Amino acid sequence: AQTVTQSQPEMSVQEAETVTLSCTYDTSENNYYLFWYKQPPSRQMILVIRQEAYKQQNATENRFSVNFQKAAKSFSLKISDSQLGDTAMYFCAPMAGTASKLTFGTGTRLQVTL
Amino acid sequence: DAGITQSPRHKVTETGTPVTLRCHQTENHRYMYWYRQDPGHGLRLIHYSYGVKDTDKGEVSDGYSVSRSKTEDFLLTLESATSSQTSVYFCAISDQDSTLEDEKLFFGSGTQLSVL
Secondary structure (H helix, E strand, O other): OOEEEOOOOEEEEEOOOOEEEOOEEEOOOOOEEEEEEEEOOOOOOEEEEEEEOOOOOOOEEOOEEEEEEOOOOEEEEEEOOOOHHHOEEEEEEEEEOHHHOEOOOOOEEEEEEO | OOOEEEEOOEEEEOOOOOEEEEEEEOOOOOEEEEEEEEOOOEEEEEEEEEEOOEEEEOOOOOOEEEEEEEOOEEEEEEOOOOHHHOEEEEEEEEOOOOOHHHOOOEEOOOEEEEEO
């Protein structure tokens, strides 16, 4: 079984600034993947970024990057040059074992302000 | 965008009535999932399918059943709806047979179910 902790229920950041969302997880698997999904007010679940646990290099996708610390089981998301469209709920989710099942954290609500 | 359609988008029903939610995909993906989303809980897995007629339980499967008679359709049934099943339900698909580099889940737009 996997557990996920997102310790920041809500965060706020000004436009153009940088913000980091934290996530810790626990899994007994050796091979797994880690994801960040965003959920804007439209309710759609949108994949932000993906990290393979066997890769030491941190994943990046444009303004989004992760800080993956495997030994500490930590997987934080950094958003650079925040934009109003980044306002959303962000979920951390590891994927392990068969059947590609995701386990979600409780989410961090991010508000980007002017 | 992945071709996933959930129906209905909204539904209001009464306690004790049966409810079926439908998920339809056009991607021919092998794996399909039903999640529910509730405040304070994130998304939790109800059931999943790894092929036609092949299904298994997730962490919150009590009170729910599923069926998959065709690759493209995955149905979630509440045999006798209760107020605790008021939630947003998401369907997701994954092609685990793709390269591991590409493995990921794509989600439908969700169904808001209210049980009165």
